Each structure stands twice: as structure tokens, then as C-alpha cells.
Amino acid sequence: MQGILKVYNTLSRKKEIFEPLNSPFVGMYVCGPTVYSDPHLGHARSNINFDVIYRYLKFLGYKVRYVRNITDVGHLTDEVADSGEDRIQKKAKIEKIEPMEVVQQYTNSFHQMLKKINVLPPSIEPRASAHIPEQIKITQKIIENGYAYESNGSVYLDIQQYAAKFKYGELSGRNTEELLEGTRALEGQEEKKNPMDFALWKKASPEHLMRWDSPWSEGFPGWHLECTAMSTKYLGNQFDIHGGGMDLQFPHHESELAQSNSCFGCTPAKYWLHNNMVTINGQKMARSLGNFITVEELTTGNHVLLEKAYSPMTIRFFILQAHYRGTLDFSNEALSASTKAYKKIINGLKIIKTLKPDEGANESINSTLDAEIIKFCNDCFLGLNDDFNTAATIASLFNLLKKINSFNTNQSDINTIQKSTFELLQKTYIDIVENILGLVEEKTTNSSGFINGLLELYSDAKNQKDYAKVDKIRSYFKSEGLLIKDSKTLVDWQYEE
Template sequence: MLKVFNTLTRTKEEFKPLTEGKVRMYVCGPTVYNYIHIGNARSAIAFDTIRRYLEYRGYDVTYVSNFTDVDDKMINQARADGITVGELADKYINAFMADTGALNIEPATVNPRATENIPEIIAFIAKLIENGYAYEVNGDVYYRAKKFAHYGELSDQNIAELETGASQHVNDEELAVKEDPIDFALWKAQKLSDEISWESPWGQGRPGWHIECSVMSTKYLGETFDIHGGGQDLQFPHHENEIAQSEAKTGKKFVNYWLHNGFVTVGQNDEKMSKSLGNFVTVHELLQHVDARSLRFFMASTQYRRPIRYTEENLVEAGNVLQRMQNTLDDIAYRLNDSTTSVSSPNLATRLDAALEQFTTVMDDDFNVQNGLTVVYGMLRHINQEITKAQVDKEQLTRFVTEFKKIMLIFGIEFKDQDTHLDAQVADLLWQRDAARDEKNFAKSDEIREQLKEMGIVIEDTPQGTRWKRIDD
């Protein structure tokens, strides 16, 4: 039974999708004015891992993740770069696709852009005004936060405290026009003539940040859907405001399960990585010198709600673990192709059955990937012992490889198959070396080893015979 931690209720709950066998899921995407840093990538990887596990469990997942392609940061950056907001957005959306593709993040079912949904946004805001939840002032439209009875519940915040905090951070001009300091913008009037804008019932302007996700999530997933995800920093105000907007318009529950991933931290003080703090590393930069699979595995191997401490050492260790996994798969490939007769091993079959069941059990506990990997590592240790035996159960080894690859795909990791093809010259040299070893002619054996090495082939002598590997594998 799958259980997930619901941020709204602060408890683990049994996961029951609205439609049996189907999951509708929305995850907040990036504001595309720069390359994503690994804090952004953490969210994309965490929810891709969750999506992949849901698919592994047999669910049909509709996964929607947006691009915020118009806001103050976009306007300021485009102005600084001397290009349009649209050109800026296209550049960094393409970069996002390239970076997430390198990290083997599955493409979303839909990647809607705010600027492609302006008519829907305007209609949504008009309905909020009609329902009494929003009001217009000088071309701006604000949401009456206090009117929504459940405001503050997602982030577990007190309205009075929110009001006091907001009054200290809102400028005098906004305070003068807002009915309440905690009211937030749904539509922003055009301030300068070069600002991107659209015609609306309230004049030229553009949408606020929060409204776009309410519009696009409900457009593609329905007025109520299963899972909404994002970083912990989005709980307030972004997700809080999404709930208020959406439920005020529809009168229905917006989302059944709220999931939030932990931060990526850096440095001795474990500071949150963010662009505002200037302590971030972009994925684009990192992939110039770091193996993408190692970065993906490092980020995916921590349970989504826990923080991740980013260090170069952790990336190296992730790469080492993946190499050990690849070595085991290569060893299995040799045993499956050797000349020994396969034997039946009921004990191995039973162990594999138990491991697969245990993996599902621990992963069903709020996607506990660390415990899931503990099961995988235990099975790998046992397999490594099995393949050293004189005879092996080739059927069960084949089954292990199939199930192992399915599991590792949950983490976004794919493994290459061992190249077992040899040209005639290399095959003949390997035969000559084996013959030399049988004749105790170790000088000739070593000479052939060096000749093979110059040809890009390294060899290893094992109890099951001579193994070879291409140096570039």
C-alpha cells in the first residue's frame, strides 16, 4: 500500500488516486531567465523519480510541469541582454530541455507556458472578481487573501503574523492601494512602455506569478487532481496562493496530495543553494566536467523530502557505485555466455522474489529511495557471490538483470550491455594466450596481454576463464 506525506495535513496518507490506475500530477517548473542550478534540478529529479516509481507500480501518469516565461526577472534580464522576453524564454527553455535530457529526466506530458495561456488567465481572474475574491485598482488586480477561510493552512502560518510580516515588506505605494497587506497580485498593470503586456478588461498588463499555475494545472488536469509537487520554498506564498485562487474559483478541493522536496545545501553551514544567495552551481556548468549519470544518481538516491548536501566527493562516490553496478552486470554477462551448464537454484529464485517484494514495500513508504537502494545493494552482494560459483542458474541471473534494470530506471539510470563481439584477430590472440598459459609459457602470455592492450583490450584471469573488456567501455 503506497503512502505519501501530505504537506497539507502533515501526515502520511494512503495514496488513492481520483481515477483507479491513473495519476494526474503537476510540478512547478522554472522561471526561464537563466540556466537551472542543481537546486532546481533536485526538484525536477525528485519528482521524475516519483513519477517513474508510480509508473513502475503500474500507474498511467499524466505529468504537467510549466515554464514561467513572463515576470519581473524575465523583463529585467531581457532588457539587460537587449532581447525580447520571448527570445530570452526560448533560449533558456532550450537549455532546460538539454540539461534535463542529459540527466535522463522524462519529458513532461505537457510543458505549458504562461504566455500561451493569457486568455485563460484573464478569464480565471474575471471569475475571481465576480465571486468577490479579487478587486481591481488602477489596472492591477489583487486577491483578497483573508476572504479565503483556509489561507495559511498549507504552510501552517497564522494570518495575523502573515499580515504583520507583509506590512513590513510591502512598499508604501502597494500598501496605499491594497485592502490588506497580505493580498497578492493576480494581474499587474504595465508600468513602462517597453514592458511585455496584453490587453485585458483592466488595461494593458501581464499576469502575476501565482495565477499561472492555478490556470495551467486545472486546464490540463481538471479542477481537482491527485498530486502537486515543488520545492519546500514554494509552500508559501506560491502554493498557498494557488490553493486560495483555485478553490475560490471552482468551489472544489484543488489538490489531494501536496508533496515538497528538500533543499540542496552547500558549505560547512549547509546553506540552501539559491540564485538569490549567489551560492549556486548551474547544471549547464556542472555537466562540462561531471558525469551526468553520477549527478543524476547522487540527486535521486536521497528521499525527496530530505535535504541533500552537495559536495564533489559525494558526486565521485555516486559514480563509483554506478561503476560497481556496471561491473556486476558485466560479470553476469560473461557467466551467461560462458560454456558452463546452467543449474537450477531455488534459493536464488526465492531470494530474488523476497528482494523485489521488500523493495516495493520500502518504496511504498513515501518513496523511501534510501531503503530501496539498501535492498538493491544487498541483492547485488548476493549476486556477486553467486557468479563466482562453478555453475550458475542462468535463468535467474537473466531475471535479476531484467528486474535490476527496471529498478534502476526509477532512479533514471540506464546501463549499457557488455560488447561480446570480437573480431577474428582479437579472438585468435585470446586463444593463443590461453594456450600459452596452459603450457606455462608466461612470457608469451604477458607479451600477448600487452599486444591486446595496445589494441584497446584489457584482460582479466578468473576462475571461470579469461575475461576481456574494451578500454573505452
């Protein structure tokens, strides 16, 4: 293992050493999207952040079971009044299709988006609607335990009862008494003993489309319950990591915590990780605010706020060059900077894969350079170990990249570092870029023989000082988005920036 991993736990508000409950196994649950529209940059961020966490844990040798759900039922437009319409159903009515068609359509577009930005699929991707019996069972158990009550066919978690034994609000830093006093009764809440109580099961109104039988009524589960049902089903009553966006901290995750306590008598997760929001003009990007840009729009450039299109890997790089717990502001300038930086990283990847010291070289070792490279390699992991600080890791990566490039162009001599240092450099760079950050080449060429042949012609023309031909070949490359690089000792190509 590569040093000690520390993670920021929302529950304790501190960085803690990561120690799985049952090493080497790690259980990780992350809240997925409610599938009623196309995914935007914010969804990309959350999924990329947790993808890197998943990849790094696996890299460290843990056996990770990663569960990420799809919410396809129970998510109302107005949770506080518990009288809102189901989000999926609302969309289905607008488009005049079945609710499950809405679910399928946007699940597909979610998956397509993830594939583009190179997010690995989770171990299990459960759907809320496929876990109704489990949710009913948990509700029954909570009623038995005395923390929930039935009212007119619906079932609510009784915060007052709960607060007598547990702390409601511990995850989001809220005070139960204040919550109980501060909230006034709103319309549509007559069934509740207390306005803070939240629904575990809702009786369906006659026009409600998605409905299931239950001991209390024909109805549907409350939004928070699905995650409790699915996480504990696949990961056990207690697991290691629960993740999601910061905006889910309250009430969603707080309620999940309460459900687990009142059903199983224990908190569900040891570490709670929350990624911060993408902002646009300083404001949170959100579906409800209508200020979002979808990943599709970003990659096509088809949006009024976009000056041009940005590739999926550029988006991935853009997200990773910031730490996951800070806000990240969208701007064309920042994305353009990422476009260049990403290409540099990938060109370095191409170089390091073929670079090697000369056989039987006998130069004396430059111990300063040698030590510097070892340090930068270690720094890459120090960043990751410090609460997955990919921004710090990428900074070290660029320091390594400079060394790689100068070896490649013979501006410094690769034979003056130890063979073991070179191997460390090569392994570190590839591991970090491809396996952990998940940055891969976007344009893959299967015609390297063809390219190399042309490069030979290019060199020949150059030797003959036939510059007209030289420029012509160069322009052919350029039209393919490739760039010929001349240096004193070699001619090579790379992706254009």
C-alpha cells in the same frame, strides 16, 4: 501492482496511502523553472525526483498525465512589494535581446540538461505566456466570487475575504491572523487593502515590455496564477499530485491553493509533494545566493569548487541515493563516491542482461540464497512504496548486485537458485535500474564484436603465457576506459571505475 504506495502529503503532514481520484488515471502537476538562467544542481534534483515518481507511477500501471510548466512571464524580482521587475525582462535588458529570446535560450538549455540526466519529457509542457486568456478568465471568476478586487488597474486576491471562508496558510502551516497582523505595510503596496493580498493581475508600467489586454488594464498576470490556469486546464479542477521544491510551498503553492478555492471552490490537488534543497557548505543552493553550480559546469568540471568533472548519470545517482525530502549536501567526496557506485550498478546491469542458468542443470536448490534474493527484490519495492525512498531501494539493489557478481564469477552457483527466482532477479534489477531510477549506460559501445575479438587474442596470449602481449592488450582497453576482468572461468570486460 507491487504493494501499497504511500506518499508524504505536505497538506496533512503525514504519509498517506496513494489512491488516485480517478484510477487508473493520475494527474500530476509540477512547477517548472522560470527560464532566465542556466539550470543548476537544484533544478536537476527536483526534476530527477519527480521523474522517478512519474516513472514509478507508470510502472505501477497508472495512466499518468504529467504537466510541467515553463514560467516565462509574471515572475517579478520583488513579489512582496509587487514593484519588482519581471525576471525575464531584466535579463533581456542586460543581454539586449527580446524577452522571448531569453525564454527560448534558457528553455533550450533546460531541455538539454534534462536530456543529459535522462529525465523523461512531461505529457504537456505549457507556457504561462500562452495561457493569458485562461488567467484572465480565472481572475474574473474570483472577482465574481467576491475574493478579489480591482485597484488602479491591478487585481488582488483579498486575503481577509478569503480567510472568512477558507484557511489561508493551511499548506505551509501559517496562521492567517498572525499573517494579517504581523505584516506591516511596505512601499509600493498602496493599492492593496492588506499587505498579504497578492496580485492576480498587474497593470503594466510604461516601460514594462511584456503586456496583454485585459478588462482591467494593459498588463500581465501574477506569478501564482499561471499554475492555477495551466494545471486546471489540463488536469481538471482537482487532480492527484501537485509537486515542486520546498521553497515554493509559501507563498507560491499556498496562493495557488487559495486561487483554486476562490475560483472553483475546491483545493486543486489531493497530494502535495515537495522535494528538499541541495545544499552547499550547509547552505541552500540558489540563484539568488549565487552559490550554485550549473549542470553544465558539473559535467565539464569548469568551476572553482569542482575537483573534477562528473558525468550526468553520476549526478543522477548522487541525487537518488538520498531521499527526496531530505537536504542533500554537495561535495566532491560525495560525488566521487557516486561515480564509483554508479559504475558498479551499470556493470551489474550489463552482466544481468546476459547471465542465465545452465540448460538442464540439476543442482539442488540453496533455499537460503534463494530466499535472500527474493527478499532483496521485494525490498527494492518496499523502498519505493515508502514515499519513493530511492536510497533504501538502492541499498537493496547493491545487495542484489553482490549476488549477480558472484554468479557471474562463479563464486556462487547460479543453478542453485530456482529458475523463477533468477527471472525475478533479472526483471527486478533491470526494471529498477533502467525503467524506474532511469540509470542508463553512458558509454555505449557499438563495437562489441571488435571487443570480443580482442578478448580472444587476450585469452590466447594468456594461454601462451605471452605476458608482454597480455599487458599490451590490457593497456589498449584501459585507454578506452574499459577494463579486462579475468576470473577462473572467463574473461570479460567492463567499464573502468
